[in-house]
Amino acid sequence: MKKHTLTLIALLVVLSVKAQIIDVHLHSYTDTDYWGGRTHPTGIDSPKNAEEHLARTIALMDKHQIEYAVVSGSMESVEKYVLADARFIPGYMDSEELLPIDTFEQLIKEGKIKVFGEVAGVYFGRTLNDPIYAPYLKICEQYGIPVAYHTGGGPPMTPYGCCPNFRIALGDPYLIEDVLVTYPKLQVYLMHGGEVYFEHAVRMLSMYRHLYVDLGVLLWVDPMLNDYAVRLLKLAQKAKTLDRIMFGTDQMVWPESISTSIEFINSLDFLSEKEKRMILYENARTFLKLPK
Numbered sequence: 003m004k005k006h007t008l009t010l011i012a013l014l015v016v017l018s019v020k021a022q023i024i025d026v027h028l029h030s031y032t033d034t035d036y037w038g039g040r041t042h043p044t045g046i047d048s049p050k051n052a053e054e055h056l057a058r059t060i061a062l063m064d065k066h067q068i069e070y071a072v073v074s075g076s077m078e079s080v081e082k083y084v085l086a087d088a089r090f091i092p093g094y095m096d097s098e099e100l101l102p103i104d105t106f107e108q109l110i111k112e113g114k115i116k117v118f119g120e121v122a123g124v125y126f127g128r129t130l131n132d133p134i135y136a137p138y139l140k141i142c143e144q145y146g147i148p149v150a151y152h153t154g155g156g157p158p159m160t161p162y163g164c165c166p167n168f169r170i171a172l173g174d175p176y177l178i179e180d181v182l183v184t185y186p187k188l189q190v191y192l193m194h195g196g197e198v199y200f201e202h203a204v205r206m207l208s209m210y211r212h213l214y215v216d217l218g219v220l221l222w223v224d225p226m227l228n229d230y231a232v233r234l235l236k237l238a239q240k241a242k243t244l245d246r247i248m249f250g251t252d253q254m255v256w257p258e259s260i261s262t263s264i265e266f267i268n269s270l271d272f273l274s275e276k277e278k279r280m281i282l283y284e285n286a287r288t289f290l291k292l293p294k
């Protein structure tokens with residue numbers, strides 16, 4: 003009996019340890035900026051409004067035992083999500099106009115911005131190295147606020163739609179090397195792992211030992227991006243930098259992509275269980291300095 007109880011406890015420990023996940027790349031919306039309601043080409047359904055999006059995102063976090071999730075969007079949407087669930091870590095996603103610098107600093111002091119990002123400058127024709135970001139980066143370095151930076155491309159036809167100044171080439175991680183040199187204590191993670199520039203992302207990881215990446219979109223959007231993810235992870239394995247690769251979904255308006263992304267990581271045979279756990283959980287815990 004005692005033996006059976008111990009076995010059961012051991013099993014529960016293994017299961018609970020295995021299930022822990024941190025997602026460093028989710029997005030929040032209000033009804034004003036929500037653009038969902040359309041099924042993704044992969045067949046993933048989209049909630050019809052922002053409220054349903056929030057509810058489904060939370061339900062999936064429960065289902066997959068996601069312990070924390072960095073969520074970014076407008077400050078209004080982020081506040082709404084954080085209020086609904088304390089597991090959300092608030093990130094400020096910039097738009098063409100940035101928040102006034104005093105407001106930015108004040109929101110950091112109030113704990114309302116804990117991550118600067120997704121920094122989406124590429125959509126407006128600029129990189130993180132653009133002088134517009136300099137005062138923000140200085141503050142982030144000073145307060146220990148991590149910067150989450152969009153790298154790689156974007157959805158099809160982007161320059162003809164929202165963002166005439168968008169260029170794929172601006173998403174090359176090499177373009178922000180100066181930022182890492184100028185702000186040596188700044189914590190940065192490259193969102194989407196460089197995407198088409200995944201080799202550059204891994205090379206940056208091997209040069210800058212405090213740099214991290216996340217895998218948002220590479221895990222679920224389409225087979226080309228899945229291929230980047232596989233090649234990135236294999237290269238990072240060779241470069242011994244898997245300890246700085248973090249799980250992120252970038253669910254946008256398709257919350258169920260969280261499940262697809264977790265399944266994709268778990269399906270990769272060339273990763274050991276230990277490596278999967280590092281990617282799904284431990285690396286983010288270290289990077290975000292989360293309490294034990």
Ligand SMILES: [Zn+2]
Pocket residue numbers: 027029120193218252
């Ligand atoms: Zn994103």
